[in-house]
Amino acid sequence: MITESKILITGAAGFIGSHLTEVLLKNDNYLILVDNFNEYYKGKEETLRGIIKNYKSKENYNLIKGDLLDTSIYKQIDKDIDYIFHLAAQAGVRYSINNPIEVIKNNVISTTKIYEFSLQTEKLKKLIYASSSSVYGNPSYTPCDEEHQKNPISPYALSKLTGEIYADYYYREYGIPITSLRFYTVYGPRGRPDMAIYTFYNLMLQNKEIGIYGNGEQLRDFTYISDIIDGLILAGEKDESKGEVFNLGYSNPISVNQLVDKMYKITNKTKKIKYLQKQKGDVNITHSDINKAKRILNFRPKIDIDEGLALQYHWQLAFFKGSKKYIL
Ligand SMILES: NC(=O)c1ccc[n+]([C@@H]2O[C@H](COP(=O)([O-])OP(=O)(O)OC[C@H]3O[C@@H](n4cnc5c(N)ncnc54)[C@H](O)[C@@H]3O)[C@@H](O)[C@H]2O)c1
Numbered sequence: 595m596i597t598e599s600k601i602l603i604t605g606a607a608g609f610i611g612s613h614l615t616e617v618l619l620k621n622d623n624y625l626i627l628v629d630n631f632n633e634y635y636k637g638k639e640e641t642l643r644g645i646i647k648n649y650k651s652k653e654n655y656n657l658i659k660g661d662l663l664d665t666s667i668y669k670q671i672d673k674d675i676d677y678i679f680h681l682a683a684q685a686g687v688r689y690s691i692n693n694p695i696e697v698i699k700n701n702v703i704s705t706t707k708i709y710e711f712s713l714q715t716e717k718l719k720k721l722i723y724a725s726s727s728s729v730y731g732n733p734s735y736t737p738c739d740e741e742h743q744k745n746p747i748s749p750y751a752l753s754k755l756t757g758e759i760y761a762d763y764y765y766r767e768y769g770i771p772i773t774s775l776r777f778y779t780v781y782g783p784r785g786r787p788d789m790a791i792y793t794f795y796n797l798m799l800q801n802k803e804i805g806i807y808g809n810g811e812q813l814r815d816f817t818y819i820s821d822i823i824d825g826l827i828l829a830g831e832k833d834e835s836k837g838e839v840f841n842l843g844y845s846n847p848i849s850v851n852q853l854v855d856k857m858y859k860i861t862n863k864t865k866k867i868k869y870l871q872k873q874k875g876d877v878n879i880t881h882s883d884i885n886k887a888k889r890i891l892n893f894r895p896k897i898d899i900d901e902g903l904a905l906q907y908h909w910q911l912a913f914f915k916g917s918k919k920y921i922l
Pocket of ligand 1: 606607608609631634638662680682683684685699700704724727777780786
């Protein structure tokens with residue numbers, strides 16, 4: 595576990611960032627939290643402030659409300675940080691299709707600014723870059739190991755791959771200890787409202803029809819949030835992860851139809867499903883080969899889809915009823 599360190603987390607108010615913030619605050623670190631609380635979905639600022647309130651000790655954080663594109667915010671960040679977890683991005687494959695410029699700004703230019711900033715740091719141990727399984731596109735074999743050919747089929751996937759290529763450049767040319775992590779469809783409490791599991795539960799709770807894109811036979815390697823947080827911290831800790839790329843997934847994909855069956859069982863609601871046109875940018879299968887992460891990081895995902903879906907439902911039901919806003 596990373597402890598008693600000074601850590602910059604970008605995108606701290608987002609789904610993954612808020613969980614990482616919570617765990618690192620609990621473990622006696624000093625956190626510099628940066629987020630522009632973008633309008634992609636609501637409630638982020640409230641969530642992050644709620645988490646901080648729970649775990650705040652005297653002086654264990656500095657919350658900077660700012661945009662990574664704005665050069666002046668870097669003056670507010672200490673240079674003696676130990677770690678950077680760069681999670682800020684414009685997420686969403688489908689959103690990226692109609693907003694490619696916004697995606698380049700928030701995912702490529704912002705990321706390059708973070709890498710440039712890292713050149714000014716004095717004792718950085720690790721910079722973790724949040725990449726994505728989407729870089730593989732439609733795979734030619736599965737499970738995909740890290741060497742699999744990259745065929746991005748959306749501006750989002752392209753932007754994530756570009757961030758990795760820059761990471762490699764800053765590692766080789768400047769020795770910045772960067773590690774790229776390719777996350778696979780992350781879900782769990784405080785999950786992003788644009789993602790399938792959140793959307794489906796939300797509609798089920800209202801007894802409304804859910805819409806499945808395509809025929810529902812597309813396979814996804816759904817990965818529970820606490821496993822991703824474990825992977826992030828392990829990658830931060832391990833010196834051998836420098837200059838490397840790792841898949842972080844549960845490595846046991848199921849189809850969207852199977853997912854929905856499980857969700858209806860958990861909610862005990864009557865099935866109401868319509869099938870919609872397949873979306874541009876959606877791949878047919880994601881399936882991680884995590885042998886490299888197991889070997890080098892000792893990454894061991896623990897939460898299977900049944901347990902993870904129940905945990906998310908438990909949270910989302912409470913959230914839906916208004917009794918919980920951010921707490922696990
Ligand atoms: N959730 C997933 O399934 C998944 C899968 C693969 C990769 N990722 C990557 O993980 C990271 C976190 O994803 P998430 O699901 O938590 O997304 P999220 O949208 O919940 O969080 C991203 C955060 O970044 C902030 N942000 C965006 N642009 C910014 C900018 N220019 N300056 C400052 N803050 C900015 C947003 O306000 C938001 O709080 C992203 O880099 C994403 O691409 C996520």
